[in-house]
Amino acid sequence: MVITVLSGLLLAYLLPYLGYVIDFNNILFNKAIILSIVLLGIVAFIRLYKYKHYNKVAKEYIKKEKVFINDGVMEDINFSTVKIDETKIDKNDLVSNIYEDKEGYEYLNSLFFLRHKNIMINSIKHxxxxxxxxxxxxxxxxxxxxxxxxxxxxxFINSAPLMVFIMYTISTTERICKAMFYNCDKSLLRYSYYRNEKVILANFTSRLKKVMSINIIPAIELSLAFIIITICCGQPYSIIKVIPTCICIICLSGFFSIHHLFMYYVIQPYTAELTIKSPLFKTVNMVMYFLSYMCLRLKTSSYYFTIGVIITTIIYMIIALIVIYRVAPKTFKLK
Incomplete structure (x- = not known):
């Protein structure tokens, strides 16, 4: 998914910006290509028409159970990205006193992220x-x-607005939230003390630090790539102009970490089967996607845009803490 989106963005925006435009008109309406497609279509039709077992094969593969994915298969698909492979857990990760300097939910979350590090690592590795x-x-x-x-x-200097859509796309927080629900919260949410406002707030802040430390890794990698490429372009003096874009990238990794974790606690969209049935959650995601996409059209200084991102992130964080404390005890529950 990430590879497809980033490759699409690269082809759709970077190449035309650099003056390289692929003329699909000459390709799609080339007489030789059209003739080749028609001939291949005729050959395929004749081949299918002469195939004696076509009706038997067609009846076999248009059965209801073949066309529609059954619930069991759907559950396996949902759980495949969040299930932990116990055979791959490092024995050192199972030592209970590894975080003896921590306590409470800080200790719980430190153990959780350590024992589920393969899920976290796979999220950012690709x-x-x-x-x-x-x-x-x-x-x-x-x-x-x-x-x-x-x-x-x-x-690079003017790409801060573009980074909003890219950072939204590569944020791993939603997958991490799903893993937290399936491997931890699904069991603990049965107890009322776990839904206490102070407990929820402590849990949120503890997890946010962990999630941000994960999401900042690709953000730093992307920022370093910008700086190194700028130097390789023979313009090291332009690094100071690229820095605002790099700061914007890092701030956006924090913003989307806050956003997805905030949505998880305030809406808690997952059922026991890890399906999402919350219309509000889907609507918010659509709005955020639309806003991120609209940023692609913005033509503004990366300096001012970065200042706006920093201010927005700080305000969003304050709002998230207040709303989670007041609302999450009522909404953070099993569906």
Whole structure:
């Protein structure tokens, strides 16, 4: 998913911005290509028409149980991303006194994130690989096309609004929330003390620190990639202009960490089968996606945009703490 989105963004926005536009008109309406498609279609039709067992195969594969995914398969799909493989747990992670300096929910969450670190690592590993591939591709590109180096640096300087959509896309918090619900909260939410406002607030702040420490890793990697590419473009003096974009990236990783965790506590959209049946949760996600997408159209200074992101993140954090304390005890429950 992440690879597809980032690759799509790269092709859709970066190449045209650098002056490289793929003319699909000449490709799609090329007579030779059209003729080839028609001929292949005729060959395929004749092949299917002459195939003696077509009706038997068709009847077999359009049965109800084949067309529709049954509940058991759906549950396996939902649980596959959050189930912990007990055979892969490091024995050192099972030592109970590993966090003896911590107590309460700080201790609980430290153990949880340690024992589920494979889920957390897998969440950011693929993102890191994609960023690395794009980074190497751009380095190779500017080596063979030195004339585009100033354009690449200018793109980085003005790309803060674009980073909103990218950071929204690569945020791992929603998956982490799902893992927390399935492997921890689903059992503890049966007890009323776990839904106490002070307990919820302590749990939220403890988990937020853990989640932000995970999401900041790809943010730092992306920021370093921007700085290194700027240096490779022969414009080290432009780093000071790229810094606001890098700060924006790091702040956005924090913003979306707060947002997804806030939504989890205030709405708690998951059922026992890990399906999402909350219309409000889906609506909020759609609105956030739309706002992130609209940022792609913004033409503004990264300096001012970054200041706006910092202020918005601080305000959102304050609102989240207040609302969670007052509302979450009523909404953070089993569906």
């Amino acid at each position: 993102i890191g690989i994609v960023i690395g591939i794009i980074f190497i591709s751009i380095i190779v590109f500017i080596i063979f096309k030195p004339n585009v180096r100033p354009i690449v640096v200018k793109t």
